[in-house]
Amino acid sequence: MYIDKKVTAIIVAAGRGTRMNSETPKQYMTIAGKTILDSTIYKFEKSNYVDEIILVVNKEELEYVRINIACDYEKIVKVLGGGKTRTESVYEGVKMASKSGGIILIHDGVRPFVSYKLINTCVENAYRYKSCVPAIDVVDTVKVVEEGFVKDTLDRKKLKAVQTPQAFDCYLIRECYDMAINESKDVNFTDDASIVEFYGHKVKVVDGLSRNIKITTPLDLKIAEILATVY
Ligand SMILES: Nc1ccn([C@@H]2O[C@H](COP(=O)(O)OP(=O)(O)OP(=O)(O)O)[C@@H](O)[C@H]2O)c(=O)n1
Numbered sequence: 001m002y003i004d005k006k007v008t009a010i011i012v013a014a015g016r017g018t019r020m021n022s023e024t025p026k027q028y029m030t031i032a033g034k035t036i037l038d039s040t041i042y043k044f045e046k047s048n049y050v051d052e053i054i055l056v057v058n059k060e061e062l063e064y065v066r067i068n069i070a071c072d073y074e075k076i077v078k079v080l081g082g083g084k085t086r087t088e089s090v091y092e093g094v095k096m097a098s099k100s101g102g103i104i105l106i107h108d109g110v111r112p113f114v115s116y117k118l119i120n121t122c123v124e125n126a127y128r129y130k131s132c133v134p135a136i137d138v139v140d141t142v143k144v145v146e147e148g149f150v151k152d153t154l155d156r157k158k159l160k161a162v163q164t165p166q167a168f169d170c171y172l173i174r175e176c177y178d179m180a181i182n183e184s185k186d187v188n189f190t191d192d193a194s195i196v197e198f199y200g201h202k203v204k205v206v207d208g209l210s211r212n213i214k215i216t217t218p219l220d221l222k223i224a225e226i227l228a229t230v231y
Pocket residue numbers: 012013014015016017018019020027056082083084085086087089090108109110214215216
């Protein structure tokens with residue numbers, strides 16, 4: 001499909017990886033000889049649709065990343081310092097990318113197994129619908145638990161587990177993020193689409209990929225080592 005808009009990928013990698021329990025932030029851990037962050041950036045560098053990449057990292061690592069990582073990629077146009085939460089880190093990228101007039105992809109730096117096809121699908125659907133997220137079916141039964149007892153069992157047929165990249169028209173995501181940051185600091189948004197939904201916009205859902213895991217825990221790292229032998 002011909003996309004007559006600039007496509008900017010924001011890769012957020014400013015987290016500390018507390019659930020990984022490791023001194024080195026997980027995005028700098030190595031799998032199959034490459035850091036997780038390098039493997040992630042590579043997918044966007046080689047994507048036919050992506051024109052430029054904005055990388056968001058911890059402020060303390062800015063210099064290191066600029067010198068040792070960013071210079072290896074032609075599409076990285078900016079390395080920015082992130083914030084205390086994922087939302088704050090994404091916002092730094094959104095403020096910069098929204099000047100492009102195009103499409104913004106927002107991706108976790110710790111999802112290196114994203115495919116080129118999924119990136120394309122998200123861009124194409126954001127071009128058409130302004131917002132798009134990839135999602136997979138939930139395989140467990142999900143319950144609402146309060147004070148150690150089940151309050152409710154949710155209808156699994158209606159549930160999806162959402163991944164990144166999440167793709168948006170740049171003006172829409174900028175407007176929603178501006179409002180969220182300025183007005184709703186108490187709301188706990190765990191992904192970017194939630195912010196767009198919160199302000200009443202529809203979000204298109206496309207099929208995600210089981211292998212597109214977010215490397216979060218030591219077990220995920222073991223799974224990632226196996227996935228890296230195949231993808
Ligand atoms: N302040 C933050 C927090 C998270 N992230 C990024 O958002 C993605 C998804 O977050 P998560 O897996 O939760 O990473 P961490 O915050 O590092 O992990 P934890 O919650 O276990 O500390 C990661 O690429 C992470 O680096 C970020 O850019 N800025």
